[in-house]
Amino acid sequence: MRNRRLHLWLALVVCVISAPAYALLPIQHWQTGSGAQVYFVANRDLPMLDVSVDFPAGSAFDTREKSGLAALTQRLLKLGAGGLSEDEIARRMADVGAQLGGRFDSDRAGLSLRTLSSAEEMKEALSLLAGILQRPEFPPPVLEREKTRIIGAIRESDTKPEGIAGRNFNALIYGDHPYGLRSSGEADTVARLTREDLAGFYRRHYTADRAVVAIIGNVSRGEAESIAEQLTGELPRAGAPASLPDVAPLARAETRTIAHPALQSHVLIGAPGIKRSDPDYFPLFIGNYILGGGGFASRILEEVRQKRGLAYSAYSYFSPLQQPGPFVMGLQTRKDQAGEAVAVVRATLKEFLAQGPTADELEKAKQNIVGGFPLRIDSNRKILGYLAVIGFYQLPLTYLDDFVPSIEKVTLADIRNAFARRVDLERLVTVIVGADEAALGAAK
DSSP states (O other): OHHHHHHHHHHHHHHHHSOOSSOSSOOEEEEOTTSOEEEEEEOOSSSEEEEEEEESOSGGGOOSTTTTHHHHHHHHTTSEETTEEHHHHHHHHHHTTOEEEEEEOSSOEEEEEEEEOSHHHHHHHHHHHHHHHHOBOOOHHHHHHHHHHHHHHHHHHTTSHHHHHHHHHHHHHHTTSGGGSOTTOOHHHHHHOOHHHHHHHHHHHSOGGGOEEEEEESOOHHHHHHHHHHHHTTSOOSOSOOOOOOOOOOSSOEEEEEOOOOSEEEEEEEEEOOBTTOTTHHHHHHHHIIIIISGGGSHHHIIIIITTOOOSOEEEEEOOBSSOOEEEEEEEEEGGGHHHHHHHHHHHHHHHHHHOOOHHHHHHHHHHHHHHHHHHTSSHHHHHHHHHHHHHTTOOTTHHHHHHHHHHTOOHHHHHHHHHHHOOTTSOEEEEESOOHHHHHHHO
Protein backbone atom coordinates (compact mmCIF):
# COMPACT_ATOMS: atom_id res chain seq x y z
CA MET A 1 0.00 0.00 0.00
CA ARG A 2 2.84 2.37 0.82
CA ASN A 3 4.42 1.73 -2.59
CA ARG A 4 1.10 2.41 -4.31
CA ARG A 5 0.78 5.73 -2.51
CA LEU A 6 4.35 6.62 -3.46
CA HIS A 7 3.67 5.81 -7.11
CA LEU A 8 0.50 7.90 -7.06
CA TRP A 9 2.31 10.83 -5.46
CA LEU A 10 5.13 10.68 -8.03
CA ALA A 11 2.62 10.55 -10.85
CA LEU A 12 0.89 13.63 -9.49
CA VAL A 13 4.20 15.49 -9.23
CA VAL A 14 4.90 14.73 -12.90
CA CYS A 15 1.44 16.03 -13.83
CA VAL A 16 1.95 19.22 -11.82
CA ILE A 17 5.35 20.19 -13.18
CA SER A 18 4.50 19.43 -16.80
CA ALA A 19 1.58 20.59 -18.89
CA PRO A 20 -0.82 17.62 -18.74
CA ALA A 21 -2.19 16.26 -21.99
CA TYR A 22 -4.98 14.46 -20.08
CA ALA A 23 -7.10 15.04 -17.02
CA LEU A 24 -5.21 14.84 -13.73
CA LEU A 25 -8.29 13.34 -12.11
CA PRO A 26 -10.95 12.47 -14.71
CA ILE A 27 -14.12 13.54 -12.91
CA GLN A 28 -17.33 12.06 -14.24
CA HIS A 29 -20.57 13.96 -13.62
CA TRP A 30 -24.24 13.11 -14.11
CA GLN A 31 -27.67 13.64 -12.60
CA THR A 32 -29.75 10.88 -11.04
CA GLY A 33 -33.38 10.28 -11.90
CA SER A 34 -34.35 12.06 -8.67
CA GLY A 35 -32.29 15.13 -9.59
CA ALA A 36 -29.18 14.63 -7.44
CA GLN A 37 -25.85 15.77 -8.89
CA VAL A 38 -23.14 13.09 -8.86
CA TYR A 39 -19.34 13.54 -9.12
CA PHE A 40 -17.28 10.38 -9.49
CA VAL A 41 -13.62 9.40 -9.75
CA ALA A 42 -12.67 5.73 -10.16
CA ASN A 43 -9.60 4.59 -8.21
CA ARG A 44 -8.79 0.89 -8.45
CA ASP A 45 -5.53 1.12 -6.45
CA LEU A 46 -7.14 0.47 -3.06
CA PRO A 47 -10.06 -1.78 -2.08
CA MET A 48 -11.91 1.18 -0.62
CA LEU A 49 -14.94 3.35 -1.35
CA ASP A 50 -15.48 6.90 -0.11
CA VAL A 51 -18.88 8.56 -0.52
CA SER A 52 -20.41 11.81 0.69
CA VAL A 53 -23.85 13.36 0.25
CA ASP A 54 -24.20 17.10 0.92
CA PHE A 55 -27.17 19.46 0.94
CA PRO A 56 -27.63 23.24 1.14
CA ALA A 57 -28.65 22.85 4.77
CA GLY A 58 -25.97 24.66 6.77
CA SER A 59 -26.42 27.15 9.59
CA ALA A 60 -27.19 29.98 7.16
CA PHE A 61 -30.59 28.34 6.63
CA ASP A 62 -31.48 28.89 10.29
CA THR A 63 -33.64 31.73 11.50
CA ARG A 64 -32.76 33.87 14.49
CA GLU A 65 -35.71 32.42 16.40
CA LYS A 66 -34.60 28.83 15.74
CA SER A 67 -30.85 29.25 15.57
CA GLY A 68 -29.14 25.90 15.92
CA LEU A 69 -31.84 23.93 14.09
CA ALA A 70 -29.65 23.10 11.07
CA ALA A 71 -26.78 21.77 13.21
CA LEU A 72 -29.08 19.74 15.45
CA THR A 73 -30.84 18.21 12.44
CA GLN A 74 -27.54 17.10 10.90
CA ARG A 75 -26.31 15.83 14.26
CA LEU A 76 -29.33 13.58 14.80
CA LEU A 77 -29.42 12.03 11.32
CA LYS A 78 -27.20 9.13 12.40
CA LEU A 79 -28.59 8.81 15.93
CA GLY A 80 -31.58 6.70 14.98
CA ALA A 81 -32.88 5.89 11.50
CA GLY A 82 -34.58 3.20 9.45
CA GLY A 83 -35.78 1.33 12.53
CA LEU A 84 -32.27 1.18 14.03
CA SER A 85 -31.09 2.87 17.21
CA GLU A 86 -27.86 4.85 17.30
CA ASP A 87 -26.14 1.94 19.05
CA GLU A 88 -27.31 -0.51 16.39
CA ILE A 89 -26.10 1.78 13.61
CA ALA A 90 -22.69 2.15 15.25
CA ARG A 91 -22.38 -1.59 15.89
CA ARG A 92 -23.33 -2.57 12.34
CA MET A 93 -20.93 -0.02 10.87
CA ALA A 94 -18.15 -1.36 13.09
CA ASP A 95 -18.96 -4.95 12.12
CA VAL A 96 -18.07 -4.22 8.48
CA GLY A 97 -15.18 -1.88 9.30
CA ALA A 98 -16.97 1.19 7.90
CA GLN A 99 -16.57 4.76 9.14
CA LEU A 100 -19.43 7.22 9.18
CA GLY A 101 -18.62 10.93 9.21
CA GLY A 102 -20.30 14.26 8.66
CA ARG A 103 -19.83 17.77 7.36
CA PHE A 104 -21.46 20.97 8.59
CA ASP A 105 -20.73 24.64 7.96
CA SER A 106 -22.57 27.82 7.08
CA ASP A 107 -23.57 26.57 3.61
CA ARG A 108 -23.52 22.76 3.69
CA ALA A 109 -24.59 19.81 5.76
CA GLY A 110 -24.21 16.14 4.98
CA LEU A 111 -22.76 12.74 5.76
CA SER A 112 -19.80 10.74 4.50
CA LEU A 113 -18.91 7.06 4.46
CA ARG A 114 -15.67 5.13 4.11
CA THR A 115 -15.99 1.39 3.53
CA LEU A 116 -14.23 -1.57 2.02
CA SER A 117 -15.27 -2.13 -1.59
CA SER A 118 -15.73 -5.87 -1.16
CA ALA A 119 -19.31 -6.80 -2.02
CA GLU A 120 -20.65 -7.89 1.38
CA GLU A 121 -19.11 -5.07 3.43
CA MET A 122 -19.94 -2.36 0.89
CA LYS A 123 -23.54 -3.52 0.53
CA GLU A 124 -24.13 -3.38 4.30
CA ALA A 125 -22.43 0.01 4.77
CA LEU A 126 -24.31 1.62 1.87
CA SER A 127 -27.61 0.19 3.10
CA LEU A 128 -26.99 1.77 6.50
CA LEU A 129 -26.08 5.12 4.97
CA ALA A 130 -29.17 5.06 2.73
CA GLY A 131 -31.38 4.44 5.74
CA ILE A 132 -29.76 7.25 7.72
CA LEU A 133 -30.16 9.74 4.88
CA GLN A 134 -33.66 8.79 3.81
CA ARG A 135 -35.39 7.55 6.98
CA PRO A 136 -34.12 9.56 9.96
CA GLU A 137 -36.27 9.28 13.07
CA PHE A 138 -35.04 12.07 15.38
CA PRO A 139 -35.93 10.05 18.53
CA PRO A 140 -37.27 12.39 21.26
CA PRO A 141 -35.09 10.98 24.09
CA VAL A 142 -31.98 11.35 21.93
CA LEU A 143 -33.05 14.85 20.94
CA GLU A 144 -33.39 15.95 24.56
CA ARG A 145 -30.03 14.43 25.44
CA GLU A 146 -28.27 16.16 22.56
CA LYS A 147 -29.94 19.48 23.32
CA THR A 148 -28.58 19.26 26.87
CA ARG A 149 -25.08 18.55 25.53
CA ILE A 150 -25.20 21.41 23.05
CA ILE A 151 -26.53 23.91 25.58
CA GLY A 152 -23.71 22.95 27.94
CA ALA A 153 -21.15 23.46 25.16
CA ILE A 154 -22.66 26.84 24.25
CA ARG A 155 -22.51 28.05 27.83
CA GLU A 156 -18.92 26.89 28.16
CA SER A 157 -18.01 28.66 24.89
CA ASP A 158 -19.57 31.84 26.25
CA THR A 159 -16.88 31.91 28.95
CA LYS A 160 -13.90 31.44 26.62
CA PRO A 161 -12.22 34.45 24.96
CA GLU A 162 -11.87 32.75 21.56
CA GLY A 163 -15.56 31.87 21.52
CA ILE A 164 -16.59 35.36 22.58
CA ALA A 165 -14.33 36.92 19.93
CA GLY A 166 -15.66 34.74 17.11
CA ARG A 167 -19.30 35.28 17.99
CA ASN A 168 -18.94 39.06 18.22
CA PHE A 169 -16.83 39.24 15.06
CA ASN A 170 -19.41 37.37 12.96
CA ALA A 171 -22.25 39.42 14.38
CA LEU A 172 -20.49 42.69 13.55
CA ILE A 173 -19.46 41.84 9.98
CA TYR A 174 -22.75 40.18 9.01
CA GLY A 175 -25.38 42.04 11.03
CA ASP A 176 -28.81 40.54 10.28
CA HIS A 177 -27.51 38.18 7.59
CA PRO A 178 -27.79 34.50 8.62
CA TYR A 179 -23.99 34.13 8.32
CA GLY A 180 -23.92 36.15 11.53
CA LEU A 181 -25.78 33.46 13.47
CA ARG A 182 -23.81 31.10 15.68
CA SER A 183 -23.80 27.69 13.98
CA SER A 184 -24.53 25.86 17.25
CA GLY A 185 -27.41 28.18 18.04
CA GLU A 186 -27.97 29.99 21.33
CA ALA A 187 -28.81 28.26 24.58
CA ASP A 188 -32.38 29.57 24.62
CA THR A 189 -33.11 28.84 20.94
CA VAL A 190 -31.75 25.28 21.15
CA ALA A 191 -33.81 24.64 24.29
CA ARG A 192 -37.01 25.43 22.36
CA LEU A 193 -36.36 23.17 19.37
CA THR A 194 -38.73 20.23 18.91
CA ARG A 195 -38.75 17.01 16.96
CA GLU A 196 -41.27 18.59 14.59
CA ASP A 197 -38.79 21.43 13.93
CA LEU A 198 -36.09 18.93 12.96
CA ALA A 199 -38.41 16.83 10.79
CA GLY A 200 -39.65 19.94 9.00
CA PHE A 201 -36.13 21.24 8.37
CA TYR A 202 -35.16 17.84 7.01
CA ARG A 203 -38.11 17.73 4.60
CA ARG A 204 -37.39 21.26 3.34
CA HIS A 205 -33.62 21.03 2.92
CA TYR A 206 -32.53 17.39 2.58
CA THR A 207 -34.09 17.00 -0.85
CA ALA A 208 -33.00 14.82 -3.76
CA ASP A 209 -32.94 17.64 -6.28
CA ARG A 210 -30.39 19.57 -4.21
CA ALA A 211 -28.22 16.67 -3.11
CA VAL A 212 -24.56 16.57 -4.19
CA VAL A 213 -23.13 13.05 -4.19
CA ALA A 214 -19.34 12.59 -4.35
CA ILE A 215 -17.89 9.12 -4.95
CA ILE A 216 -14.31 7.91 -5.26
CA GLY A 217 -12.96 4.41 -5.05
CA ASN A 218 -12.83 0.89 -6.34
CA VAL A 219 -16.14 0.80 -8.21
CA SER A 220 -17.19 1.09 -11.86
CA ARG A 221 -19.28 3.85 -13.39
CA GLY A 222 -22.29 1.54 -13.39
CA GLU A 223 -21.80 0.71 -9.71
CA ALA A 224 -21.41 4.41 -8.89
CA GLU A 225 -24.70 5.15 -10.67
CA SER A 226 -26.45 2.49 -8.60
CA ILE A 227 -24.91 3.83 -5.39
CA ALA A 228 -26.08 7.38 -6.10
CA GLU A 229 -29.62 6.18 -6.86
CA GLN A 230 -29.67 4.06 -3.71
CA LEU A 231 -28.62 6.98 -1.51
CA THR A 232 -30.94 9.63 -2.97
CA GLY A 233 -33.89 7.93 -4.64
CA GLU A 234 -36.16 8.12 -1.58
CA LEU A 235 -35.13 11.55 -0.33
CA PRO A 236 -37.80 14.25 -0.01
CA ARG A 237 -38.58 16.22 -3.18
CA ALA A 238 -39.12 19.88 -4.03
CA GLY A 239 -37.84 21.48 -0.87
CA ALA A 240 -37.33 25.09 0.16
CA PRO A 241 -35.35 27.46 -2.11
CA ALA A 242 -31.62 27.05 -1.51
CA SER A 243 -30.67 30.67 -2.13
CA LEU A 244 -29.21 32.97 0.52
CA PRO A 245 -29.63 36.75 0.81
CA ASP A 246 -26.84 39.01 -0.42
CA VAL A 247 -24.21 40.08 2.10
CA ALA A 248 -24.12 43.85 2.50
CA PRO A 249 -20.70 45.55 2.59
CA LEU A 250 -19.75 47.20 5.85
CA ALA A 251 -20.77 50.84 6.02
CA ARG A 252 -17.88 51.86 8.27
CA ALA A 253 -15.12 50.60 10.52
CA GLU A 254 -16.08 49.46 13.99
CA THR A 255 -14.07 48.36 17.03
CA ARG A 256 -15.52 46.39 19.92
CA THR A 257 -13.50 45.78 23.10
CA ILE A 258 -14.73 43.23 25.62
CA ALA A 259 -13.40 42.76 29.13
CA HIS A 260 -12.25 39.25 30.09
CA PRO A 261 -9.98 37.88 32.85
CA ALA A 262 -7.84 35.92 30.36
CA LEU A 263 -4.12 36.68 30.47
CA GLN A 264 -4.03 37.44 26.75
CA SER A 265 -6.06 39.57 24.40
CA HIS A 266 -7.74 37.72 21.53
CA VAL A 267 -7.91 39.89 18.42
CA LEU A 268 -9.88 39.47 15.18
CA ILE A 269 -9.87 42.04 12.37
CA GLY A 270 -11.73 41.72 9.08
CA ALA A 271 -14.82 42.10 6.93
CA PRO A 272 -16.95 40.12 4.48
CA GLY A 273 -14.62 38.70 1.84
CA ILE A 274 -15.47 36.72 -1.29
CA LYS A 275 -17.79 34.12 -2.76
CA ARG A 276 -16.41 30.72 -3.72
CA SER A 277 -17.07 31.57 -7.37
CA ASP A 278 -15.31 34.95 -7.24
CA PRO A 279 -13.07 35.55 -10.30
CA ASP A 280 -10.48 37.06 -7.95
CA TYR A 281 -10.16 33.79 -6.03
CA PHE A 282 -6.65 32.84 -7.20
CA PRO A 283 -5.06 36.33 -6.93
CA LEU A 284 -6.51 36.60 -3.43
CA PHE A 285 -5.40 33.06 -2.58
CA ILE A 286 -1.79 33.80 -3.47
CA GLY A 287 -1.90 37.33 -2.09
CA ASN A 288 -3.18 36.13 1.24
CA TYR A 289 -0.48 33.45 1.35
CA ILE A 290 2.04 36.29 1.23
CA LEU A 291 0.09 38.56 3.58
CA GLY A 292 -0.74 36.16 6.39
CA GLY A 293 -1.54 32.66 5.19
CA GLY A 294 1.95 31.32 4.56
CA GLY A 295 3.14 30.90 8.14
CA PHE A 296 6.71 32.08 8.58
CA ALA A 297 6.76 33.17 4.93
CA SER A 298 3.98 35.72 5.53
CA ARG A 299 4.32 39.42 6.26
CA ILE A 300 1.95 39.59 9.23
CA LEU A 301 3.84 36.92 11.15
CA GLU A 302 7.15 38.51 10.19
CA GLU A 303 6.08 41.92 11.47
CA VAL A 304 4.19 40.80 14.58
CA ARG A 305 6.32 37.89 15.79
CA GLN A 306 9.73 37.89 14.16
CA LYS A 307 10.46 41.61 14.37
CA ARG A 308 8.57 42.59 17.52
CA GLY A 309 7.78 39.45 19.50
CA LEU A 310 4.19 40.56 20.06
CA ALA A 311 2.54 37.19 19.46
CA TYR A 312 3.42 33.54 18.94
CA SER A 313 1.03 33.26 16.00
CA ALA A 314 -0.58 35.81 13.69
CA TYR A 315 -2.42 34.99 10.49
CA SER A 316 -4.96 35.95 7.84
CA TYR A 317 -7.32 34.01 5.61
CA PHE A 318 -10.27 34.22 3.23
CA SER A 319 -13.09 31.73 3.83
CA PRO A 320 -15.14 31.87 0.61
CA LEU A 321 -18.75 30.68 0.80
CA GLN A 322 -21.92 30.78 -1.32
CA GLN A 323 -22.14 34.43 -0.35
CA PRO A 324 -19.01 36.38 0.68
CA GLY A 325 -17.40 34.54 3.57
CA PRO A 326 -15.15 36.32 6.06
CA PHE A 327 -11.73 37.85 5.49
CA VAL A 328 -9.98 37.49 8.85
CA MET A 329 -6.73 38.63 10.44
CA GLY A 330 -6.12 37.29 13.93
CA LEU A 331 -3.68 36.95 16.80
CA GLN A 332 -3.34 36.55 20.56
CA THR A 333 -1.04 38.77 22.58
CA ARG A 334 -0.41 40.11 26.07
CA LYS A 335 -3.06 42.57 27.17
CA ASP A 336 -0.58 45.41 27.51
CA GLN A 337 0.60 44.80 23.91
CA ALA A 338 -2.80 44.52 22.22
CA GLY A 339 -2.90 48.11 21.01
CA GLU A 340 0.57 47.89 19.49
CA ALA A 341 -0.16 44.51 17.87
CA VAL A 342 -3.38 45.77 16.28
CA ALA A 343 -1.56 48.84 14.96
CA VAL A 344 1.16 46.65 13.42
CA VAL A 345 -1.37 44.38 11.68
CA ARG A 346 -3.25 47.35 10.28
CA ALA A 347 -0.04 49.01 9.11
CA THR A 348 1.07 45.77 7.44
CA LEU A 349 -2.23 45.48 5.60
CA LYS A 350 -2.12 49.16 4.61
CA GLU A 351 1.33 48.76 3.07
CA PHE A 352 0.26 45.56 1.30
CA LEU A 353 -2.81 47.25 -0.17
CA ALA A 354 -0.75 50.20 -1.34
CA GLN A 355 2.22 48.37 -2.84
CA GLY A 356 1.27 44.71 -3.16
CA PRO A 357 3.83 41.91 -2.85
CA THR A 358 7.32 42.00 -4.27
CA ALA A 359 8.31 39.93 -7.29
CA ASP A 360 10.43 37.71 -5.04
CA GLU A 361 7.54 37.13 -2.62
CA LEU A 362 5.25 36.19 -5.51
CA GLU A 363 7.76 33.77 -7.01
CA LYS A 364 8.40 32.03 -3.68
CA ALA A 365 4.67 31.82 -2.94
CA LYS A 366 4.00 30.19 -6.30
CA GLN A 367 6.80 27.70 -5.76
CA ASN A 368 5.48 26.72 -2.34
CA ILE A 369 1.86 26.42 -3.44
CA VAL A 370 2.62 24.52 -6.64
CA GLY A 371 5.14 22.28 -4.86
CA GLY A 372 2.59 21.42 -2.20
CA PHE A 373 -0.27 20.76 -4.61
CA PRO A 374 0.23 16.97 -4.86
CA LEU A 375 -0.28 16.72 -1.10
CA ARG A 376 -3.72 18.29 -1.52
CA ILE A 377 -4.91 15.28 -3.53
CA ASP A 378 -2.77 12.42 -2.21
CA SER A 379 -5.64 10.43 -0.66
CA ASN A 380 -9.16 9.40 -1.54
CA ARG A 381 -10.49 11.34 1.42
CA LYS A 382 -8.94 14.60 0.21
CA ILE A 383 -10.13 14.06 -3.34
CA LEU A 384 -13.63 13.33 -2.02
CA GLY A 385 -13.57 16.71 -0.30
CA TYR A 386 -12.67 18.43 -3.58
CA LEU A 387 -15.39 16.55 -5.47
CA ALA A 388 -17.93 17.76 -2.93
CA VAL A 389 -16.73 21.36 -3.20
CA ILE A 390 -16.70 21.26 -7.00
CA GLY A 391 -20.23 19.90 -7.02
CA PHE A 392 -21.73 22.09 -4.33
CA TYR A 393 -20.29 25.35 -5.63
CA GLN A 394 -20.67 24.35 -9.29
CA LEU A 395 -17.00 24.79 -10.10
CA PRO A 396 -15.60 23.52 -13.43
CA LEU A 397 -14.93 19.80 -13.64
CA THR A 398 -11.40 20.80 -14.66
CA TYR A 399 -10.86 22.72 -11.41
CA LEU A 400 -8.05 20.45 -10.17
CA ASP A 401 -6.42 20.36 -13.62
CA ASP A 402 -6.61 24.14 -13.77
CA PHE A 403 -5.34 24.77 -10.24
CA VAL A 404 -1.61 24.94 -10.96
CA PRO A 405 -1.97 26.92 -14.25
CA SER A 406 -4.30 29.33 -12.44
CA ILE A 407 -1.67 29.88 -9.74
CA GLU A 408 1.18 30.28 -12.21
CA LYS A 409 -0.52 32.94 -14.33
CA VAL A 410 -1.27 35.33 -11.41
CA THR A 411 0.69 38.58 -11.67
CA LEU A 412 1.67 41.28 -9.20
CA ALA A 413 -0.93 43.58 -10.74
CA ASP A 414 -3.62 40.89 -10.39
CA ILE A 415 -2.99 40.68 -6.65
CA ARG A 416 -2.94 44.46 -6.11
CA ASN A 417 -6.13 44.92 -8.10
CA ALA A 418 -7.93 42.03 -6.43
CA PHE A 419 -7.11 43.27 -2.92
CA ALA A 420 -8.11 46.80 -3.89
CA ARG A 421 -11.50 45.48 -4.99
CA ARG A 422 -12.14 43.16 -2.03
CA VAL A 423 -10.48 44.72 1.05
CA ASP A 424 -11.25 48.24 2.28
CA LEU A 425 -8.89 49.42 5.02
CA GLU A 426 -11.46 52.00 6.13
CA ARG A 427 -14.25 49.45 6.62
CA LEU A 428 -12.85 46.75 8.88
CA VAL A 429 -14.29 45.33 12.07
CA THR A 430 -11.92 44.88 15.03
CA VAL A 431 -12.83 42.75 18.05
CA ILE A 432 -10.54 42.60 21.09
CA VAL A 433 -11.48 40.28 23.94
CA GLY A 434 -9.47 40.70 27.11
CA ALA A 435 -8.63 44.29 26.35
CA ASP A 436 -6.37 46.54 28.42
CA GLU A 437 -8.11 49.86 27.84
CA ALA A 438 -5.11 51.89 29.03
CA ALA A 439 -2.77 50.11 26.61
CA LEU A 440 -5.25 50.45 23.76
CA GLY A 441 -5.66 54.16 24.43
CA ALA A 442 -1.92 54.73 24.56
CA ALA A 443 -1.47 52.98 21.22
CA LYS A 444 -4.00 55.14 19.35
